[in-house]
Amino acid sequence: xxxxxxxxxxxxxxxxxxxxxxxxxxxxxxxxxxxxxxxxxxxxxxxxxxxxxxxxxxxxxxxxxxxxxxxxxxxxxxxxxxxxxxxxxxxxxxxxxxxxxxxxxxxxxxxxxxxxxxxxxxxxxxxxxxxxxxxxxxxxxxxxxxxxxxxxxxxxxxxxxxxxxxxxxxxxxxxxxxxxxxxxxxxxxxxxxxxxxxxxxxxxxxxxxxx
Amino acid sequence: xxxxxxxxxxxxxxxxxxxxxxxxxxxxxxxxxxxxxxxxxxxxxxxxxxxxxxxxxxxxxxxxxxxxxxxxxxxxxxxxxxxxxxxxxxxxxxxxxxxxxxxxxxxxxxxxxxxxxxxxxxxxxxxxxxxxxxxxxxxxxxxxxxxxxxxxxxxxxxxxxxxxxxxxxxxxxxxxxxxxxxxxxxxxxxxxxxxxxxxxxxxxxxxxxxxxxxxxxxxxxxxxxxxxxxxxxxxxxxxxxxxxxxxxxxxxxxxxxx
Numbered sequence: 001x002x003x004x005x006x007x008x009x010x011x012x013x014x015x016x017x018x019x020x021x022x023x024x025x026x027x028x029x030x031x032x033x034x035x036x037x038x039x040x041x042x043x044x045x046x047x048x049x050x051x052x053x054x055x056x057x058x059x060x061x062x063x064x065x066x067x068x069x070x071x072x073x074x075x076x077x078x079x080x081x082x083x084x085x086x087x088x089x090x091x092x093x094x095x096x097x098x099x100x101x102x103x104x105x106x107x108x109x110x111x112x113x114x115x116x117x118x119x120x121x122x123x124x125x126x127x128x129x130x131x132x133x134x135x136x137x138x139x140x141x142x143x144x145x146x147x148x149x150x151x152x153x154x155x156x157x158x159x160x161x162x163x164x165x166x167x168x169x170x171x172x173x174x175x176x177x178x179x180x181x182x183x184x185x186x187x188x189x190x191x192x193x194x195x196x197x198x199x200x201x202x203x204x205x206x207x208x209x210x211x
Numbered sequence: 212x213x214x215x216x217x218x219x220x221x222x223x224x225x226x227x228x229x230x231x232x233x234x235x236x237x238x239x240x241x242x243x244x245x246x247x248x249x250x251x252x253x254x255x256x257x258x259x260x261x262x263x264x265x266x267x268x269x270x271x272x273x274x275x276x277x278x279x280x281x282x283x284x285x286x287x288x289x290x291x292x293x294x295x296x297x298x299x300x301x302x303x304x305x306x307x308x309x310x311x312x313x314x315x316x317x318x319x320x321x322x323x324x325x326x327x328x329x330x331x332x333x334x335x336x337x338x339x340x341x342x343x344x345x346x347x348x349x350x351x352x353x354x355x356x357x358x359x360x361x362x363x364x365x366x367x368x369x370x371x372x373x374x375x376x377x378x379x380x381x382x383x384x385x386x387x388x389x390x391x392x393x394x395x396x397x398x399x400x401x402x403x404x405x406x407x408x409x410x411x412x413x414x415x416x417x418x419x420x421x422x423x424x425x426x427x428x429x430x431x432x433x434x435x436x437x438x439x440x441x442x443x444x445x446x447x448x449x450x451x452x453x454x455x456x457x458x459x460x461x462x463x464x465x466x467x468x469x
Contacts, residue, residue, distance in 0.1 A: 046378060048465055066466040071380035081375035084389075097381035140379070 001148070001180055002043060004206075007052035009038050015052070015206045018199060022148075025171060025181045027191035029209075030201030036184040037078065039199075039206060040150045043182065044075040071098055074146035078153045078184070080137035082128075087112070088121040090136055094144045103143070114169055115139040116162055131157040135166065142173070148180040156186075167194060215424045227252070269337045278335040282321075282344050286314045289352035296356055300363055302469070304460035308453060309355060316449030317344070317351045324441040346417065346438060347445040350402065354446035358398035358453050365390035366461050374468060383466050387458045398450040402443050409439065 001022035004015040013035035020026050020043075028036045041047045042054060045066045054061045061069070074094075083093050091108050095101075108121055115135040119128070128136065134157045141149065154170065155163035171194045174181040185191050191198050200209045230252045237244050269277055290310045294301065301309070321344050325331050331339045366373070369390055376386035384391075409415055417438060421431035463469055 044378060045465060046374070046467055048467070062465070067380060067382055070378060074380070075378050077375065077378060079371075081371045083372060083375075093376075094379040097376055097379050097385055144379075 001057065003055040003058075005053045005055070007042070007049045007054060009035070009042065009047070009049055011204075013038050013201070013204055013206065015039070018206060018208060020180075020182060020199075021197065022180050023178050024196040025174060025183065025194055026197040026199060027195040028182065028184045028199050028201070028206075029186070029188060029191050030206075032186065034201040035204065035206065036201060037152055039201075040075055040152050040182065040184060043150055044073055045069050046075070071144075072146060073148040073150060074141050074144050075150040076138055076141045076152060076154055078156060080130075080133040082125040082133055082136070084125075086121065086125060087117075087119055087123045087128075087136060090125055091121070091140050091143060094140050098144070100144075108143075111139045111143055112136075114142065114173075116165055116169075131159070131162070134158065135162075138166065138170075142170075146179075148182075149174065150182045150184075152184045153186065154183070266337075266341070269341070273333070273335065273337050275333075275335040278337050278340050281337075281341055282318070282348075285344055285348045286317065289313050289317075289348050289355075292352060293356055293359060297359055297363070301359075302460055305359075305457055308456045308460060309359065311456065312449045312452035313348070313351060313355055316452050317347045317445050320441055320445035320448060321347050323444075324437070328437055328441070342417075343438065343441070347441060350442045351445045351449040354398045354402065354450050355453055357401070358394050358450045359457075361394040361397040362390065362454065362457055365394060370468070377466065377468070383462045384458065387461075391454045391458060394454055395450055398453075399443075399447055402446050406439055406443065409435070415439075 002018075002020040004018040006017070007013075007015040028039055030036045038047065042049055042061075045061055045064075048062065056064060056069070056073070082090055088105070088108060091111060092102055095103075105121060112119065112121075115138045117132055117135040117139065119132065119136075125133065125136070134154070138151075138154050141151075149170075151170065155166050158166060167190060170181065170183075173179075183191075183195070198209050199206055230248065234245055234248055237248065269281070290313050293309055293313070294306060321340075324343060324347070325339060326334060329339060329343075366387070373386045373390070377383070405415075415435055418428075418431045418435040421434060422428055461469055
């Protein structure tokens with residue numbers, strides 16, 4: 001699905017050769033600041049490689065319309081960014097940006113249940129904690145029902161039990177629907193338990209390692 | 212109506228009493244602003260005397276090239292004033308947009324106002340062209356300055372929201388919609404407020420000047436209403452052009468934030 005050919009990003013990251021398969025769960029492992037987020041941002045076209053080429057379905061990313069690509073390859077940032085308004089406004093934000101049909105409130109409530117967020121849709125977002133915002137942001141991208149998900153540490157602000165439940169929900173949802181997931185995690189245990197493939201970044205170089 | 216009461220040099224000099232009183236007060240209170248007050252007073256006097264003689268010459272010798280030259284000078288002054296105000300903060304692209312917005316917005320409104328509303332003849336009549344151009348360009352420059360300030364602040368303070376919107380698949384224009392709307396508000400609110408207060412809170416300068424020079428108040432008011440709409444149109448058009456073209460300079464062709 002994604003292929004990296006001699007990719008470099010400034011002097012912080014090199015990806016000599018890498019394939020990320022479709023319909024699979026791939027984890028990106030590496031120390032803090034090693035360039036994991038940069039890989040996700042390159043896959044989402046929020047930044048472009050300074051050298052080399054990334055291909056998506058055998059087409060160079062630079063030839064693909066960025067906005068359409070981001071609607072298909074959906075990314076969740078590690079630090080959740082909330083828009084002004086309440087929980088409902090934030091859940092619907094992605095769909096509104098895409099001018100997609102809006103679901104009923106029952107669907108929104110189900111989404112909150114899936115991400116273990118027990119809050120009313122009318123709750124103002126500035127009353128949510130960091131972990132609650134992270135789950136709301138996750139619910140927002142799950143509603144988009146994209147074929148490819150890029151999740152940057154989706155459980156970093158959650159307590160251990162909630163983190164496990166959320167990761168399991170994401171992994172099973174992705175597998176059931178045959179979607180592709182690229183997951184940034186700092187936890188080797190999470191990567192090994194839920195991934196089909198693992199990519200590790202060491203000394204600024206990203207390479208596949210055995211699961 | 213009575214004609215204008217001419218002011219002699221002595222009478223004008225008597226108005227300097229205001230400056231002397233303020234100078235005495237700031238000196239007594241130890242506010243070190245004497246130099247600035249004196250400089251501003253003398254500069255204003257010299258500038259206006261020079262402009263007065265220049266305008267007398269231009270009105271007596273009207274020529275299309277002189278009128279066009281003066282408009283171009285005003286436009287250039289307005290553009291560089293905005294550049295200077297935001298020195299070091301403007302990209303090359305945004306500078307080009309500012310210049311285009313000020314020049315095209317004011318010139319379009321000026322031509323409509325003079326040729327369609329007032330219907331001056333000849334089209335380059337400096338007696339109308341120059342003062343009305345001054346009002347449109349001056350007010351539009353202020354509107355553009357407020358717009359640029361608000362746009363730069365919005366793109367800095369709300370950078371994370373803009374980026375999140377892009378990540379979620381928004382077109383750049385959707386990602387900056389809130390910034391654009393609040394910038395438009397910030398840029399045109401002073402013009403709207405001055406329209407609201409006009410005639411009640413203050414009498415505008417152009418109207419007062421016309422009345423003092425012997426024009427019927429009804430005629431002066433008709434001009435004032437028309438020029439206020441002209442100013443409102445010019446400020447709005449300049450700011451709309453700035454925003455519609457300006458936001459694009461913050462993104463590259465891959466729709467990524469620069």
